[in-house]
Amino acid sequence: MCRGEAAVPRAEQADRGLELLLSKAYLPADFDQEVFDDLWTTWEMPLRSRAERAPVEQRRRMAMERYGLVPHPRDPSRSMQYVVDAEGRWVMSCLACHQGQVRGTAIPGVPNTSYALETLTEEVRLVKVQQRKAFSHMDVGSLLLPLGTTNGTTNAVIFGVALMRHRNPDLSIVQRPPRFDLVHHDMDAPAWWHYSRRKSLYADGFAPKGHRILMQFLLVKENGPEKFQEWEDDFRGIESWIESLEPPPWTGGIDLGLADRGRAVFAEHCGSCHGTHGPDGVYPDRIVPIEEVGTDRVRLDSLTAQERGQLNDSWFGHYGSDAVGMKDRESPTGYVAPSLDGIWASAPYFHNGSVPTLWHVLHPGERPTVWRRTPSGYDDARVGLEVEELAEMPPGRLRSSDRRTFFDTRKTGKSAAGHDFPDALTEDEKTVVLEYLKTL
Template sequence: MGNSWRISVLIVLLVAGLSPGNLLSAGEPDPAAGYDHLINKTYLPPYFDQETFDSLWKIWPEPLKSQAARATPDERRQMAFDRYGLTGRPEDPTKPLQYVVDQRGNWTLNCFSCHGGEIDGKPVPGLPNNRFDFAGITDEVRLAKVMLGKRLVSTDYSSLVFPMGDNKGTTNAVNFGVALISLRDKDLNFVPTASFPKMLHHDMDAPPWWHFGQKENLYIDGFAPKGHRALLQFTMVRSNDADSFRQREEDFRDVYAYLSSLEPPKYSREIDTQKAEAGRIVFNNHCSECHGTYGEEASYPERIIPIEEIKTDRARLDALSPEHREVYGQSWFNQYGEREGLIADPKGYAAPPLNGVWASAPYLHNGSVPTLWHLLHPEQRPKIWRWSSKAYDHQRMGISVEALDVVPKGLSAIDRREVFDTSRFGKSAAGHDFPAALDEEEKDDLLEYLKTL
């Protein structure tokens, strides 16, 4: 069964005033409790309050500011959601999926900021958030706080010197992890004399969470053995001491169970079954060796493709040295090296599963390819593109974009992050040229088959 029944159960429990974990024996991981932890418990310090969020429109540029001034509070909230790539929760569209909002009105970032998005106008927990503008909301929250005379916190300052992401839907997440763990020992105690290592800053596109259950190792290079402790890595802010990770471990057993329970959304329109069957044959003959098979006898090989073969942008591979990976592998997160499967030098990228691939645009690990059609036509991938609307492109299967000859001049910072320039470092759309072996009919059939996964 899909995740919808779990969310329904969770809503019933919350309305009844019950904790989801009460229905299971102590220590048994509970997927519904895992979702509850993510949307209702804070594992990071609060970032801003409701007054700050409600005042953001006052620092927006014209004519957006005037439009917001004339709007109702609910309309302004939606305008802010659209501007920063936030979505409502499936069970309550008035609350942000990407933040925990407590009873005092404090907003705290959660995992859904990157792993909770929208497709065909519907919020989907676990879907990569291809609209989240981490840099944009950080910059404008800081300005709103200054306007309101509110105290700035560490995130307000760190964003001035640490890149948050050059495009909407991407983040510098790998280096967040590198920076945070570099200040701690293997027990996760702070080391007073530690400093940040040299880092290769680049942007990543988050993977779908519903792939979690199929994998044994995590991340695009497949280096880290999967485990519930690994999910706590991005809570390594200074306010969380070593003991806090142990105290939250049981919560993240539930989160692990929740991620393992997720299933992809089904394609929302009709599928030409005859073309899809022809596409299945093309897929099994040309794609399954790396991406697995689907249906009753599904399999996933979790194969790492050497960078010389896949030829996609290598910035992500180079950003983590074998030493970086070993630091993680010998830490509490990986049970001090007791968990087998760490790959210190993967030399390439792991070919991901493709279930739900229709929903997870843009493509490649850096989000450089806007549609599946472009992925299947390497020679026609746009060099520069930008979002043309939030509407899903059902013809080419992906986000709606317009190709550009040059990056337009005079754009605001937020509008600039709508433009993807594949000539920039870490953003190449080259590689994964394997579809060049197919003719147009085979590509067309394959595109239809991918809707069924």
């Protein structure tokens, strides 16, 4: 049994894990309260004019809405995504990508599909220049490494590759020049309530599952190997909280007759990859070959077996003296078919977040070329994000913050093609499957 687990009940570990995410800083600060409170000065008109006239608390709410931040349950003027210390310094946590809202309500572990990380960082830099404050690691790093080209998705996989480049297997720091040949691509964060069912992590299933792997994004130069050892027990608690999460139930009406018919269609056409659900459900954790699923392959091709192996052969892939055997997963042939528990709440869909609703998943030929979500709207009929669909990007030169509100499926790594299996279904079968998916 791991250190710390014998004396602490699982539920208590989970509660402690959530509290750590909300209150303990593991990274250097990105900005301070003074910077956050002046972000409105960088906004476009007429939003900037509205913010200028607004009281401070309203201005903070406007900022959180702009950047996709969720109000903290104990202090709505703060964000759940950042730990704010006594000096007013804001430090990013894992919840930045893994705590969002659906229909304006925070759901534990739901992906933050509104997070405007690149826009936030750009505008933080502008304010810091005005205030003559030093740039943080995020401010500097984002000049070399794109953070995300569409709100709600991030270049997280390449963050990990870039950070590991400067570490030995024992996580001691080694100086190497940055790489400029990385294949940048955006990913949609997974729903954390799937964690307990997974046998491995990431879209291609190459990484070992465990508390250590959750720590890899702490690899800034300020955190030497001793910090990871010091914080390991913290992340046992954080993992316990993640494993405790349950999929949220659908909050609307369900036609149980249609859903029951959909269950049979799903079992016949979808269950071999996505598994079965309910108390006796079985999840196969199956990698579907890319030639079979046909979804965007940039994520699959962006990592080499050597890069996957560097992570697995490091401290992150070992627990005490026991190595996790993942060698057969370091050259994956496709993507892991996810469990679909709580699928209604985790839009958009596919590993790159390219498909806005389950209706579009079930209708491959109707997927929009370009789409933009409404600020917090939810499409109950099509089950997913409420979106504006376009054939092209708007004409003219867009402000970068506006451009990132659009998802253009023609861009590298953003294709919505593939997973054409629903083409084998009749329209009636698609309708009943959609109703069934609400029950998961």
